[in-house]
Amino acid sequence: MTMSCQEYQKLVLADPEDELGRAEREELMRHLAECADCRKLAAELRLELQIFQAIGRAEPLPELPPWLPTRIAARAVENNPRRRPLRARLALALGAAALVIGLAGGYLLSWQSSSTGAADSLSLTSISFQGRGIGVEIGANSFVLHSRDKDGKKGIDLEF
Amino acid sequence: MLIAALLLLAPALARADQSVMRRGDLTIEKQSIVDDVVVADGNLTVRGKVRGSVFVVNGDALLSPGASVAGNLTVLSGSLWVSKGAAVEGESNVFSGEAHVEEGANIAGEVRALEEVSSLTPEKLALISRCILFDRKTPPDTFALSGLDRLAPPGLRPVRRRGLKVFELGLFELGRMPLDRDEVDDSWQMNYRGRDEWVRVAVVRFKTDDEAARFWSGLREKFEGRTTYSVHNSLGEGGHWFFRHREATYCLWFSGRTLQAVMVRQFKDDPGPREWKEAEAFRDQVVAALKSFYDASEK
Numbered sequence: 001m002t003m004s005c006q007e008y009q010k011l012v013l014a015d016p017e018d019e020l021g022r023a024e025r026e027e028l029m030r031h032l033a034e035c036a037d038c039r040k041l042a043a044e045l046r047l048e049l050q051i052f053q054a055i056g057r058a059e060p061l062p063e064l065p066p067w068l069p070t071r072i073a074a075r076a077v078e079n080n081p082r083r084r085p086l087r088a089r090l091a092l093a094l095g096a097a098a099l100v101i102g103l104a105g106g107y108l109l110s111w112q113s114s115s116t117g118a119a120d121s122l123s124l125t126s127i128s129f130q131g132r133g134i135g136v137e138i139g140a141n142s143f144v145l146h147s148r149d150k151d152g153k154k155g156i157d158l159e160f
Numbered sequence: 161m162l163i164a165a166l167l168l169l170a171p172a173l174a175r176a177d178q179s180v181m182r183r184g185d186l187t188i189e190k191q192s193i194v195d196d197v198v199v200a201d202g203n204l205t206v207r208g209k210v211r212g213s214v215f216v217v218n219g220d221a222l223l224s225p226g227a228s229v230a231g232n233l234t235v236l237s238g239s240l241w242v243s244k245g246a247a248v249e250g251e252s253n254v255f256s257g258e259a260h261v262e263e264g265a266n267i268a269g270e271v272r273a274l275e276e277v278s279s280l281t282p283e284k285l286a287l288i289s290r291c292i293l294f295d296r297k298t299p300p301d302t303f304a305l306s307g308l309d310r311l312a313p314p315g316l317r318p319v320r321r322r323g324l325k326v327f328e329l330g331l332f333e334l335g336r337m338p339l340d341r342d343e344v345d346d347s348w349q350m351n352y353r354g355r356d357e358w359v360r361v362a363v364v365r366f367k368t369d370d371e372a373a374r375f376w377s378g379l380r381e382k383f384e385g386r387t388t389y390s391v392h393n394s395l396g397e398g399g400h401w402f403f404r405h406r407e408a409t410y411c412l413w414f415s416g417r418t419l420q421a422v423m424v425r426q427f428k429d430d431p432g433p434r435e436w437k438e439a440e441a442f443r444d445q446v447v448a449a450l451k452s453f454y455d456a457s458e459k
Contacts, residue, residue: 006427008352040333067216131251131270133213133234138255143279145255147232149212150197152401156198156215156234156292159390160284 003027005038012042171226172367179212179396181293185219187422190226196395200289203238204376213250218289220257223248225266230424232269242267256280280311284389291391291402294411298418305348305363307457313449315442316352316359322429323350329379329408331364332425333388334405335380339364343371345417357439358425359446366417376414409439411447 010022011028020028034038063095128137137144148155168321179195180186188194188210197204197213203219205458206227213231214221220238223229225245232250233240239257240247241399244264251269252259259273309322326349329337339347345365366372376399380392387403389409398415408425426444428435 006429009427009455027318038185127274129272132232134234134251136253138277138279141279143255143277143284145234146252147215147234149231154196154394155213156395157384157390157392158288159384159387159403160279 006040007104009041014040183293198292198395200292217292218285230425236288287389288391292393293350294413296398296400296413296415297454298415298420303457305346305365307361307454308348311450311453313352313446316354319351319353323348326362329364329421332408332423334383336365337382343367355425357442360423361419361446361450364419369417370413372419375419409443411443
């Protein structure tokens with residue numbers, strides 16, 4: 001029976017010495033060789049364990065199998081995607097430039113509307129402005145507000 | 161009679177030289193001088209002086225004649241009323257509400273009111289209201305953090321018998337923040353396994369308050385832009401921060417020289433609102449268990 005990524009991730013978090021049988025370890029190894037998300041989680045845990053070991057704990061730490069980092073590294077190199085062709089990269093660059101110009105224009109327009117709208121009630125779905133200790137960006141689905149003190153050290157920050 | 165009157169007045173009187181955070185209605189009385197003010201799910205009436213900023217969510221803010229606010233004034237899902245003779249030095253911003261400024265009010269900064277903010281949904285407002293106020297409880301300085309090995313959050317099984325001393329704060333897939341060995345007095349971290357989640361609790365006690373505050377600032381600078389559903393409040397003593405990253409939900413806080421983190425990582429692909437609600441309720445249960453543990457140890 002094939003397991004889901006969630007189930008494999010539970011195996012990654014298990015103590016391999018005590019909690020995984022040989023068949024489970026091998027099944028996990030096969031899956032990690034194929035799945036980038038689970039590999040990333042395993043690599044993160046592996047690094048963490050290495051750091052714990054480096055600081056010299058008296059208590060023995062659970063080890064991930066020694067083959068794990070090697071296999072992960074080998075497959076990561078194999079799976080590294082090739083660079084896009086020049087034309088595709090050029091198209092991407094032009095698209096990005098157009099996006100930046102569009103966003104900058106939108107920002108300037110919204111700044112103008114908020115400056116002139118002082119003390120008036122506005123009903124907008126998109127606005128962005130910065131003032132003394134305050135920064136706001138509101139989009140159709142996003143709401144970002146930073147309200148800081150004079151030093152910029154303390155305050156309220158909301159990001160959705 | 162006098163004692164009864166004082167008891168009735170006590171909640172409404174804010175002590176000088178400190179920030180006030182309250183769920184429900186709050187009045188800053190005429191003689192009171194306070195730093196920052198945060199109110200959730202209630203109306204704020206200011207008759208005295210606020211030396212810092214004012215933040216109100218799910219309620220109105222009313223500045224009476226003679227009231228003053230030196231910093232910024234922000235109202236989410238509520239309206240602002242500034243009376244004649246009241247003063248605001250900073251900027252006033254109202255989201256999902258109206259601003260009413262009486263002629264004769266002394267407003268130095270800009271006043272903006274966005275009556276309808278479509279992205280400020282009831283779900284987000286409820287989250288802000290819930291997270292903006294938080295009891296930043298930390299263990300007493302005399303408490304040895306290894307004592308947390310006895311912590312037993314409900315529904316969770318510790319991965320190992322004893323917690324680890326750590327020299328970095330690991331935040332699951334979000335990343336890790338190294339700790340300076342010379343600055344850390346004590347630390348403790350434990351991973352737990354639940355039915356459908358992995359939970360991590362970390363406590364770091366720095367040698368000084370300044371080192372804790374500096375680490376907090378560094379943490380914010382490093383990770384702030386990569387989180388979602390983020391509610392951060394560093395007004396008053398210390399600070400707290402709730403956020404999500406990928407499938408995990410986080411609650412971090414610090415006060416004095418101690419920093420704490422409770423993280424819950426779900427094993428669910430693309431969790432929906434129901435899953436997030438469950439995970440965040442679970443996270444809050446672990447936070448409550450931690451606080452209860454400290455309360456019990458203090459006794």
